[in-house]
Amino acid sequence: MKFNSIEFLVFFPFVATAFFLIPHRWRWTLLLGASYFFYVSWNPKYVVVLLVMTVIGYVSGRALEQQTRPTTRRFILSLSLLASLGILFFFKYSDLSNRALHSVFDRLGIGYGVYLVLPLGLSYFTFQTLSYILDVYRGTIPAERHAGIYALFIGFFPQLTAGPIPRASQLLPQFRTVHSPDYELVVSGLLRMTWGFFKKLVIADRLAVMVNTVYGDPTAYTGTALILATYAFAFQVYCDFSGYADIAIGAARVMGFTLQENFQQPYYATSIPEFWRRWHITLYNWLRDYVFYPLSRALRRSGFASDQLLALALPPMLTMLISGLWHGINWTFIVWGALHGTFMVISVLWSRANLSLRWPFSFPPQILTGLKIFFTFNLVCLAWIFFRANSISDALYIIQHLFVTAEINASLYDLMPSGWYDWLIAMLAIFLMEVVHYNQRKYGSVREVVRRQPVWLRWSVYYALIVVIFMFGKFGAGEFIYARF
C-alpha cells in the first residue's frame, strides 16, 4: 500500500481510531497486524523477507545477550550480520540472483518461473536490524524479549517502506508507553501528513513528468532544458522523500509516537558536511555511528594520526561510497557517493588547513551565507545528475551539454503536459514551500503560528491546503522514489 493511495486514506483513519479504542495491552497486536497488512498489500510473497529479517534480529539479539564469551558473541554477531547483509545483497543483485537461480533450476530440469524483485523497504529494515544487533552487541541497549514488540519495531508501518530509520533505543520503549488521544498531537500529526501530501502530489509528482522526459532521453536536449530538469529533480527528490517523511512522522504522531526527523531544509546548507547533517538524517547518523566512527577509530588504532591524509580522507569517502551503494548496485549511485565523498574530503581538508577565500572587499554576512548556500546547492545538483541519470554516459552527456545553449525557447513549455500552467503551479507551490521554510527558520514551528490564529483563519488554512492538494495534485502518479531502495 502506498501512502499516496486511496486505500491508505481509508486504512489510516481506521487503524488510528481502533488504536485508541482498544486497551493498551492489545495495541501492539493491532499495529503489528496493520503493519503486515500494509506490507502484504504491496506483494504478499515478500512478507517472508520481512519475517526472516525480523527473526534474524530477534534471535541474534537474544543470543547476544545470553552469551558472555567474547568469541561466541563475535561469532553470533558475524553470523547475523552476514545473514542480514546476505539477504540485502541477494535482492539488491536481483538481476544476478535471478539468472543464477534460473540456471540452477534449469540444470536440475525444474521449471522455475519466479522473478525476484527488490522487496519494498528492504534497505531500511535491514539497516534497522543491523543497528539493533550492533547496539545489543555493544551493550548500549538490552535485547527485546517480546517477539511481537520486536516485530513491530521492524515493521511499524509509517516508517516501514522509506524510513526514517529508527533506533531501537528511541522507538522500542514507545511501544510500551500508554498513548492517550491528544487533540493537539492528532491535529499536528494530520497537518504534518497533509503537508507531506502537498509536497509529494503537488510538487514532486508534477516535476517528475518533466524530469522523466528529459532524463529519459537526455541526448534530445541541451542547455536550458538540462539545467531546468536537474534543478527540477533536486526539488522533486527533496519533496518526494521529505514528503514521505512528513507523512510517516505525522501518521506516527497521530497515534502518539515520535519518529526522528529525517530532513532539516537541506538545500539551505552552507557546506556539503552540513548538507549531510540535514539530508536523510537517519541514514547519515547510521553511517556515522556504524561506519564512519568505527573506521576512524580503527585507523587510529592502526597507527594513523588523526591529521594524516588517509585518516582524514578514508572514513568520509568510504562512508559516502557505502551511502551510494545503499541506494543500489549501480555505477551511477557509486559515482554519486564518490562525488559526495570527494566534496566531504575537500571540505574536511579545507577546514583543517584553515583556508578561507581572500577577497579584495568584504561581503556582508548574509550575502556570504547566500553564496555558500548557492554553491553548495549547485554541488549537490551536480551529484544529483549521476543519481538520476540512467547511465554514466547519460550523466556525462548532461554535464557536457549543460551550457551548450542558454536561451529559453518555447519548447521548454512542452516538457510539462499542460505547458506553462504546470510550470506556474510548480513554481507557486515551491514558493509556498519556501515561505513555510522561511517561517520555520524564523518562528520554529509553522504549526504553532497557525495554532495561535482564530479558528476561522486556522480552518481556512487547513481547507485551503486540502483543496489545493486535490485541485493541483497529481494522483495515481507513482511510487515514492526512496521506497525503491
Added chain:
Amino acid sequence: MRKFFAKASTFLLGIVLLFNISGTLADRIAPLEDWRIEHQQRVESLQARRDVIEAVTLGNSHSDSLDYSVLGIEGQSMAFAAADLFEIEKYAMYLAAELPKLKTVFIAVSYYSFSWDNAAFEPYRTRRIRYYSMAPVWSPIRGDVSNYVLGKLESFTHIMSEVRSDHWLGVWANLERNVSLENTSPYDGVLTTSAWGICPHYTAEQLEPHALRTATRNVSDSLQMAIVHSRLESEAYSALARTIEALQAKEIRVILFTPTYYEKYNKYFIEDGSSIIEDMKGMLDRLQQTYQVEYYDFSRDREVVIHPELFYNSDHLGECGKKVFSAKLLKAMSDNTQK
C-alpha cells in the same frame, strides 16, 4: 475524545460541502469526461421512458455502434466508456428488474472484453469508482468492496470532480472567457458528404496513428490486467455467462456483437494481440454452444473497414458508420431468425 470527534465531523462536513460546491461548479463550467455527462443524460432518458423501452445496449463505448432508429426498436444505449464484463453484469441485472417491457439486450464484445478488468490498475480504477458512483447498483462486484465504498462515497462527496485531469486549467480558461461550454475538447475530425450522408469522421491520415496508438494501448493494458488479475479470462467469461443466463431466465433475448473497426486498428491489434482475439473467439464459441446465444461479428466487415468516412475514430463508428452497421446487424438478425 468527544470534543475531537465533534470537531473532526464538523471539519469533514465542511470539506464535503466545499468539494460539492466547487466540484459541481467545475463540472458545469468545464465538463471533462463527456461520457459521464452523456451517461447521466442516458440514465435520465431511461427513467423517463422506462415503460416503453424494449431494448438496451450494454458494454463499453464500442456498444454505441447501434442506431435504434435503423433497428426500429424503442431502445436506449446504456453503454459507457471502458465498461468491463463485471460492470455489465451488475448493470444488466438492474435493468432487467427495472424495465417492464425489456425484450432484448445487446451486448458489445470487444476483442479485449475477456481480458479487461477496470479494477486492475489506474487510470481504469478511477473509472470503476466512477461507475459505482453513477450506476444504480447496490452491491459490489465480487472482491471489489473498497472501490464500491469509494464510488458510493464519491456520489455524495464529489471528491473526484475536484481532482480533475486538467488540474482546473479548463475551468480558469472558461471563466476568463466567461463561457460555459458543454464540450471543452471539440471533435478534431472532418465533416464530409458521402454516399451515406453527412459524416463527421477522421481522415485516413488521422486514423492510421490513432489505430496504432489505440490498438497498442488496448493490447498492452489487457496483457497487464491479465497479469494483475489472475484467472481474469475465466472470471470475465463467468460474468458474461451469468448475465446471459439471468437475462434468458427472464425471457429476454441476448444479442452479442462485435462492431466494425477500421482496417488499421484490426491490423495493429492482430500484430500484438492475436492471442487475445483467439481467446475471445473461443469464449464466444463456448457461450454460443452453452446458451444458444446469438453472436454477430462484424469486426472485419470488408465493406466497411476500408471507408474512413464511416469512422469517428479507428475503433468507433461515426454517425454514418452506425447506420450502415445497424442495417447490416438487422439483416443478419432477421436472416438468423428465418433459419
